[in-house]
Amino acid sequence: GWSEGSRLADREDAIVLTLNYRLGPLGFASDGAEGGALGLWDVITALEFARAALIEPLGGDVDAVTLFGESSGGVAVCALSASPAAAGLFSRAIIQSGPCVVDAPKGWGPGDPALGVAATRRVLGLLGVASLDEARSLDASSLQWAPVDMADPNFPGWWLDATLFPGLKPPAAYYLADPPKTHVRDFIVGTTSKDGTAAFYGRAPLDNVTGSDVYLHHLERAWGSAVAARVAEHYSLDNFGGDVAAAFIQAD
Secondary structure, three states, rough: OOEEEEEEEHOOOOOOOOOOOOOHHHHHHHHOOOOOHHHHHHHHHHHHHHHHHHHHHOOOOOHHHHEEEEEEHHHHHHHHHHHHOOOOOOOOOEEEEOOOOOOOOOOOOOOOHHHHHHHHHHHHHHOOOOOOHOOOOOOHHHHOOOOOHHHHOOOOEEEEEOOHHHHOOOOHHHHHHOOOOOOOOEEEEOOOOOOHHHHHHHHOOOOOOOOOHHHHHHHHHHHHHHHHHHHHHOOOHHOOOHHHHHHHHOOO
């Protein structure tokens, strides 16, 4: 993982482990028969290894394992806190800007499996291969979702998968059951400032556009005309030297 955990470990007297998991098609391509959740299985594998080989030898408590992540990492924590496949691997969870209980395309929850298969076919077509097996022989850096999907703000990037959720019962079904059916004892759930916004990613979808009319048009697309007028007044282009992208980033 790219998070540096030494300060947290020192301050809390805790063992802090970071992990990597496969992203994009490497982790979530699916042909309907295999794949679809390999990225989340990477997290499960890391948890199994940590419990078996690291936590107790380093003096940790296997009954107090906490899984935490932010943004897509938070979504992973949210999903695995519900998945029966991860039961018993951790007992506490911290979800930072990673809700998974509203299914795509309205929320950050999993997409329909059929959409995952269709997205994977687009990837294979662009690569000129016929199967995931053939794709594995290619350089990993070439495995990216198709531009049409990357440009879609509602593209979920992960799919409901039966290996994690038997019967394709979505995470929401576990969280919203009465009582909830998640396997985690303690939760902390919150949001991270500007996560998922243009400011967080350091860019706005407004390259090479200028003028107050264009600025207002994009604000209206984002928030509707009534709210856009108030946003334009508060985040006036005059305060940003006429730079539409800079103004939109702060407004977002």
